[in-house]
Amino acid sequence: MGSGIREVLGRLDRELWLVTAQAGGRRGGLIATFVGEASIAPEAPRMVVGIGRAHHTWELIEGSGAFALHLLGEEHLDWVWRFGLESGRGRDKLAGLSAKAGITGSPIVEGALGFLECRVEERMDTGDRTIWLAEVLDGRLLGDAAPLTTKRLFGLAPPDKLEALGRLYAEDGARDLEAIRAWRARRQGAGRPPEAGTRPDAVRE
Ligand SMILES: Cc1cc2nc3c(=O)[nH]c(=O)nc-3n(C[C@H](O)[C@H](O)[C@H](O)COP(=O)(O)O)c2cc1C
Numbered sequence: 504m505g506s507g508i509r510e511v512l513g514r515l516d517r518e519l520w521l522v523t524a525q526a527g528g529r530r531g532g533l534i535a536t537f538v539g540e541a542s543i544a545p546e547a548p549r550m551v552v553g554i555g556r557a558h559h560t561w562e563l564i565e566g567s568g569a570f571a572l573h574l575l576g577e578e579h580l581d582w583v584w585r586f587g588l589e590s591g592r593g594r595d596k597l598a599g600l601s602a603k604a605g606i607t608g609s610p611i612v613e614g615a616l617g618f619l620e621c622r623v624e625e626r627m628d629t630g631d632r633t634i635w636l637a638e639v640l641d642g643r644l645l646g647d648a649a650p651l652t653t654k655r656l657f658g659l660a661p662p663d664k665l666e667a668l669g670r671l672y673a674e675d676g677a678r679d680l681e682a683i684r685a686w687r688a689r690r691q692g693a694g695r696p697p698e699a700g701t702r703p704d705a706v707r708e
Contacts, residue, residue, distance in 0.1 A: 518650045521573040521586055522552060523597070523610045526566030530610050531596050533560040534587030536653055538572060541636055548639035550621055553632045557678060559592040561633060568623040569607035570637070573615035576648035580659060583651075588667050606641055617644040630686025631679035 504512075523532035537553035550572060554561045564570045575582060586596055601613040605620045612618075621637035660668060 516652045516654045518652055519575045519579075519583060519656060521575060521579075521582055521612065521615065522554065522560060522564075522570055523573065523602075523612060524560055524563035524567055524570040525604070525608055525610055526563045529563060530602075531559050531563055531591035532586050532610070532612075533558055533591075534575075534583050537632070537634075548619075548642075549624070549636060550619060550639055551634060551636050552621075553629075553634045555632050555675065555679065556628075556682070557675075559590050564623070564635065565633070567608060569609050570621055570623075570635075571605055571607075571609035571611050572619045572621060573612055574617045575651045576616045576646060577651050577655065577659065578648070579615070579651060580656070583656060584664060584667075588664075588671055614645075616646040616648060616650060618642060628686075629683070631682035 517536035518538070520535050520538045521532055522535045522538070523530065525531075533554070535552060535554065539551050540549075541551040542549035552570070552572070554564060560570075597610055597612065602610040603613075605611045605618075607620055607622055609620060611620070619639050619642040621639050623635045623637045625636040627634045627636075657665070657668070
């Protein structure tokens with residue numbers, strides 16, 4: 504990545520969310536920063552999330568068409584280590600936490616600053632991730648602490664967790680890069696036209 508791009512992206516800070524889902528008798532969750540509000544109409548709240556296709560939680564959302572978003576505060580650092588550093592494939596990441604099924608069946612974990620329960624309306628595959636657009640069906644604010652953000656997380660993490668985060672970003676980043684390149688190559692192979700604005704003859708039309 505060029506240094507200019509890195510500098511611009513370095514100015515961003517993102518809230519951390521715990522994303523949970525269940526399908527076929529399995530449940531799980533992960534930490535995500537690719538979560539955004541996707542509607543300004545109060546009568547039609549929507550969220551958009553981007554989840555890596557390699558993750559266990561991806562399978563659960565794909566299977567159920569639903570998920571729950573939990574907003575985290577600084578007191579939820581333990582949840583970041585529990586849900587964000589290793590896959591829940593083959594184990595129950597929610598074991599020992601107090602959680603109950605929401606209206607979509609997605610687990611609502613007790614103790615977050617707030618939660619939103621969402622049902623998928625549309626999906627887009629982008630190689631490394633699936634981006635889901637979802638209707639928000641329910642939600643509750645339960646605490647008024649400041650949400651935990653990526654920059655704050657890196658400020659608070661002890662050295663062993665900083666190392667683990669560095670490993671995660673490096674490994675997931677390498678896998679994502681490969682998936683993005685393969686996706687682009689597949690699209691070119693399928694003769695899909697380049698997006699508007701990238702066509703060399705676009706200005707002549
Ligand atoms: C700070 C932080 C932000 C993350 N953001 C995302 C994200 O936006 N999307 C995603 O798919 N994974 C994200 N991850 C990675 C997953 O949380 C992590 O790989 C998790 O172990 C996957 O768990 P699973 O296989 O049980 O679903 C993030 C992890 C951390 C620590």
